[in-house]
Amino acid sequence: MDEERRVAAARHGDRDAFRPLVEAYARPLFALCVRITRDAALAEDAVQEALFNAYRHLRDFDGRSSFKTWLYRIAVNAALEQMRKQDRHRVEVADDTDDEDNTLAEQHAAESPGPEAHAHGGEIASRVDAELARMTLLERTAFTLRHAEGCSIEDIATALSMNSSACKQAIFRAVRKLRHALQGIR
């Protein structure tokens, strides 16, 4: 049975038809959610919520976008909701803050000091990881969706309920911050 038929069957209440969809998408959704939340436990909760919400609202899926795009949109919102619940970050739409608060970056570096971190490649990875943790939730989410997940700016803007211009600006800020973070080690 292909994905389209499984979705149609699940939409009519066939719970077991939804299982292969869960098995196909749970891990990719986790990868997406953990990039947004930076926390494996929160990401797992977000995946759980996203799939449950998707099942409950399958009738709203009109097939205009792919099932994957629709599901990713729900997962992004579930991940953001987990972050809001935790009150760890604020969604910021203001311009680049460029503050010098390195707390999270330093904390993260201290948590993962593996031997490879001293090598050049490890240093780059460590700085990228720290900068992704430090940037605003909106910037990280928009950038992750564009860079790691290959989503279009239009889809990202829809998922984040913003216009495409604001979405582009969030991505530009993220790239600027990452460039700044890697200056001096290349």
Place this chain on the structure above:
Amino acid sequence: MNMHPISDNELVLYFYRDGLDARRIAEIDDALFAAPELRRRYTALQRLLHEIDAAPVVEPDAEFSQRVWRRLAARIDAQAPRRAWRSRIAALVRVPSLRAAFAAAVLALAVLGGYEAGRLGAPDADERTRTAASRILDAYVAAHLRSTEGLLLTAANSDSAELRAADHDLASALVESNRLYAAAAARDGNTRLADFLRQLEPVLIELANRPRDAPVQSIEDLRGYLRETDLLFKVRATEARLGAAETHRT
């Protein structure tokens, strides 16, 4: 011809080939070929964006998908009992060979309900009988509309020949039951529902008679029709109204 200077932000969009029109992409292509300084800037950006991929990726454990499914299945099951009898009706109505039979049974029930109410004469009995008949009619029509909604969505959006062939059979089954439900609704005094179901009939007939290898233009026409008439929205709204009425009664 003077060209707008190319910003770093535009180079980011160029890297992803997203958010720029084809003309601007062509201009940047030409400029990259002609201008070494721009080429240097773009190479630096490419390197940066490739280096970002070096960030560690957190992988879930091997049992992750199974664990997610177990929890999800438990939550779905926990929700199920509240809608059990409606789901059972929906499942039965989805069996094509039973569609018309169920619709005929509902029509008979509506007729019998009216007859019994008139024969008994007592206002309470009248009301109770009518309410029971209406509830059953609403539940069956809601299930019928769910099937119709699925049919319209697939017919308007799917490129799969296999699904379109299945749509053809489903539409044929739905035409007959739709007519019977419309008659039952009219008999029940629900003219609004009866009128709406009659409005659906031409679309169902069209889908039932559409060639199995319908050309793309015919799918486009259907999409246009659904957009212009808001038919999908009306189907969903009617279905939701019937569901809300049922919830209100229980």
